[in-house]
Amino acid sequence: MAKILRLPLILLVTSALGACGLIYKPTGSVLNHLAQDEVVPHVYASNDLDMSACGTGLGQTQLLGAFGRVMHSPTRVLLNTHTLAGLCSEAAAQKAQLHFDRALHAGDTTEARDARIQAQRLYQRTAERRLKVYHDTVDAFGKIGNGKCPKLGSDTEQMEYLTGLLTSVQAVLSDIRAGSSVGVPQDIAARAGRATHCLDNDKWWGVPNALQAVVWLSVPGTAPDGAQPWQQLKTAADLGASKGMPMAAMLYAEAGYGQSDPDREQAGIRQVAKIYNAGNEPKNYRIFSEVAYHEAMFLSDEIWSQQTGKRTPFLGLGSFPGDKNKKKNDSSDVDVDDLLS
Structure with a gap:
């Protein structure tokens, strides 16, 4: 008798689990389209x-x-x-x-x-x-x-x-x-x-050409005859500056770091800071401006940390240890112990 009573319960549970399986695929499709159509543009515009x-x-x-288990x-x-x-x-x-x-x-x-x-x-x-x-x-x-x-x-x-x-x-x-x-x-x-x-290099702020030049510098044998990667990087960074986007300038700075060229690295960091601080980035793609800024800040922090043991001064991106025009009111030079005593 107990076995007979359990049979409908088993059938009910199996049916319910099967129904759950049927809704996974359409749910995944809806979430995929929502993410692609709304979440991705929302993130791109985030600062x-x-x-x-x-x-x-x-x-x-x-x-x-996880929806890749039940759909493409x-x-x-x-x-x-x-x-x-x-x-x-x-x-x-x-x-x-x-x-x-x-x-x-x-x-x-x-x-x-x-x-x-x-x-x-x-x-x-x-x-x-x-x-x-x-x-x-x-x-x-x-x-x-x-x-x-x-x-x-x-x-x-x-x-x-x-x-x-x-x-x-x-x-x-x-x-x-x-x-x-x-x-x-x-x-x-x-x-x-x-x-x-x-x-389209012009449409995308010079980043395609800048990335190409970085590869030429980083991977031996990839640059075609007559290529001038540093000139291409500089042109791309300037194009990005004219459009308010510091990504190409960030790639210029990274190339300088990768090629152990501190002058070019610092020039790229300064350009990133100038473009970012102007606040003219494309509003639909602010996250890429933020990526460029944070990467340039890391490169700057490494320079400062290696030379002084401290990070880049607050709001000081684009300045470097030993700069002649260093601000006298740099808050990083304040004796915190004196303030707390």
Whole structure:
């Protein structure tokens, strides 16, 4: 008798679970379209990088990615969330790197070694996330750098493609900082550099040409005969300045850092600060201005930390140790102990 009574219950539970399965796919489709049509543009227009990277990036990736188990993976949305998640872990890695710089400046080698290990672990995680962006880009748009361009319709699609190329190059650089522990294929950067011709350089603030030039400088043998990567970078940075976007200038600064050219690195940082402080960034793409600003701030903080043991003075991006015109009221020089006594 008990077995007979249990049979309807089993059938009811099985039916309910089956019904749940039926709604997963349409729910995933709705959330995918909502994210693509509304969340992505909302994030692009945000000026809160921490909220976007560590909030949206970490908070939405697993939820939206899980629907890939019951439907076609929402790769374009994941391209954005993996990019943001990579920015979040990179910020933590940079914090650990600056800790290393300050400990080394103070002569605390044990603390410095520990901070270096933490930074490498976080750069490893960043490289892993950015490698996923490369795969998302290929899944969404097809192979990159093979001489063929994808059909890019809306501005959002074009921006996502540019984001995929830029983050793919950064995956290689993040892996290098992690001691090549992830094994990001080195040819990804070259592929991304070749694919930049698929985008309108003038429309996208000089970033495609700047990224191409960075690849030429970073990957031996990729620059064509007669190429002038530094001149191309400078032209791209100036174009970005005319449009209120500091991304190309940030790439100029990063190239200076990568090529151990402090004069160019500092010139790029100064240009980023000038463009950012003018406040004329494209309102629909403010998050990219924030990314450029925060990356330039990290490069500046490294310079200051290595030379003085302190970060860049508050509101001091674009100034460097030893500048003749350093402001006399620099708050970083205030004796805090005197204020608290």
